[in-house]
Amino acid sequence: MKSPSPMYTILIAFLMISIGCVDNEPNDEVSPGNGSYGIVEAFPALEFTRPVDLQHPGDGSDRLFVVEQRGIISVFPNDPGVESATTFLDIAEQVDNAGNEEGLLGLAFHPDYEDNGYFYVNYTTHDSKTRVSRFEVSSDDPDQAVKSTEQVLLSFEQPYGNHNGGQVSFGPDGYLYIAVGDGGSGGDPHDNGQDPTTLLGTILRIDVDSQENGMNYGIPEDNPFAGNEEGYREEIYAYGLRNVWRFSFDPETDRLWAGDVGQNSYEEIDIIKIGENYGWNIMEGKHCFSPGSGCDQSGLELPVWEYGRSEGVSVTGGFVYRGPSLDGLAGQYIYADYASGRIWALDYSDMGNPENTELIETDIRISSFGVDAQNELYICAFEGGNDKIYRLAAE
Template structure:
C-alpha cells in the first residue's frame, strides 16, 4: 500500500459507496472466455478486509482479516449471512496509519491437529510482531486471545511500508514480507542493508527453537553464515512487498512490490537474491545503478503513468471457475482498480493482460480450500472471478 497517508485519505474519499454497485468492464480475455467479477458473499460486509485465508482443515470455512485487529470466519457458501468472531486483538493493534494494523494470517500446515495459526501486526510500540495463537481448549471455533507467543518483533521507524504477509511455503517454513521501514525513498537505506529485517522476505522454522528465539533458523537460509547479516533473511532489496504468495503447483514464491513514484513491479523471489531497492525502482535507477548487474530484475514493471500506483499481489490461479486463467498470476492495483493476469511465455518472458477495470480499492487476494480466488476490496465486499 502507498507511502503517504494523505494519498490514502484521498483515495478513501474516492472509494465507491458500499451501497453502489461498482462499474465493472467484462472484456474478452486472451483465451476467448468471458470473465465476470461477482460478489462472493452478497450478504456480508467487512471493514477494510486485508487478508482472506482457508485453514485447509476440511471444514469449508474461510477467514477474513480486518485491519483494525479482528478475524472472523464463516462457511464458504454464497448465501451465508452471518460471521463468527474468531479473534479480536484490536486493543493490541496500532492501525492509526493507513498501512498499519493486523495485516496477515497464516494457518499452520498441521492446524487441524495442533490448532496453531500466525499473525503479522503492528503494535502501539511501533513494532511489527509475528505471533502464534492457539485454538481455545473449550471452543474449537474460537482462538484463545491469551495464548499469544511472540516469535519475532522488530522496530518500524515510520508508519508506512510494513509489508504484512505471512505464508507457509511448500517446505513447511514460514515466510514473512517486510517493508523498508517507511517514509519515502528509503532514507535509512534498509533495502540494501542485510543487517536489518526490513525490506526483505524472511524465512523461519516455527517448529524448532534456536537459543533464546521462539523459532529456528533453517540451515539453508542464504545468509546464515555471513557476518553482518540477519540469518532470517531469505531475499532482500524490496520496498514494500505487501502481498506474497506461493504457486501451489510450481512452488514459486511471487511478490508484488509497491513502487516509489514511477514504477510498480512483480518479482519471483529466490533464495539469496537482491531485488535492487533503493538503488533501483523496477528496471530503472532510483538512487544508484552502479551495481545493477548484481540485482535480480522484476518479471514485470508497470509505469505509474498508467494510473497504477500501488500494486496488490495475488495468486497463480489453480481453480476451476475461470479455467482460461489457469497458470496465470492474477494481481491488481489498489489505486486504479485494474485486475491483471500475468502469463509466462515459452521463452521465459512474461506477458501481462488487463482483465478488467473495477474502480475498486483492491487490498488483497485469497484462496479457499478448492483454490478458488477471492478479492478483498475496501468497499467492504469480497469478490470472485467467474467465467
C-alpha cells in the first residue's frame, strides 16, 4: 500500500474524485465493468475492518481466513450464504497499526498444515519492528489458534512507518518467502534497496523446517548469498525492490509474480527470479529514478510491465488466474491499483510482447487479492468501514 504522506494523500483524493471512485453510496450488487466483467460481494453477510489478506489452509476443509490490519484473523466456510465468521486469532494488542501501512499484514499456512497445525504471520510491533512469527492451531478446535504458541522467526527494525511489505507465502519448493519494503520515507534515503547487507528492500526465502546458527529457521543452500563472506544477508532471495506489498506463485508455471509500489511516476509488475537485482532506487519501473544524473542499468532486472500516474498510484499485486469460472482469464495475471480501483489482466504468454487489458474500473480501494482451494479469485477492499470481500464475475 502507498505511504500516507501528504503529497500522496492529496494525489489519491484527486484521482478518486476525478474518476468517480468516492464512496458516496453503497455499492450495487454488480459494479459496471469495462467489457464483460464486474465485481460482486462474495459473502454478503460478512463485514470486516481493513481486510488485507485472504488465504485458505490447504487442509481440505474449504474454509477461508481473512486478515484484518488491526491484528485479527477470521475464519468462515467458503459459502456465499455464510452468516458469520469466527475469530481465529486476535493479536491486536501486540500489533501496531497506527500507520496506513502498519499492522498485521500477511498470513501463510504451512504446506503440511493439516498435520502440524503451523501457520505464519507478518506484523509490525509497537517498538517499530517487523516480526515474522509462527503460531499453532488448537488441537481441540480447528477454528481457534493458540496465541501462546507464538515463536518469533525474524524480527528487524523499521526506520520509518511505511514500506513494510508484508506478504508471506510458501513457494513450490516448500520454503517461506517474505516481502520486505525498503524501510520507508521516500526515495529510499538510506539506499537499502541496493544494500544486500540489510533485509530491507528484498524478497527473503527461509527454511522453516530447520534451525541453524541459533535461529528458528535455516538458510536454503541455493539462496544467492548463502555462505558469502561479504556480510550480505543470507536470507535474501532477490533485492532492489521498493515495496512489494503483494506477491504470488503461479501454481502451473511456479513463476513468482510481484507488484512493486512506485515512488513518483511508475508502478511495476515483476517476475521475481533468484539472485536478481530489480533496480530500486537506481530505477523506478523501466526508467531512471533520477534521470538528470543518468543511471547504470547493467545487471538489473527490469519489470515485465509498468503503468503511469494516469492509471493509478499504488499497485496491488494479484494472481495468475487458474480458477474454474472465468475461462477468458485463464493463465493471465490479474492485478489492480489501490487508489484508482482499476483491475487489469496481463497476458504474458508471449513474453516478448505482453498484452495488458483493463477489466473493470471499480469504486473500491483494492487492498489485496486471494484465492480459495479451487484457485478462484477474491478481492479484499477498503470502503471506509463495513469493508467487504468481492469476486470477479462475468457479466
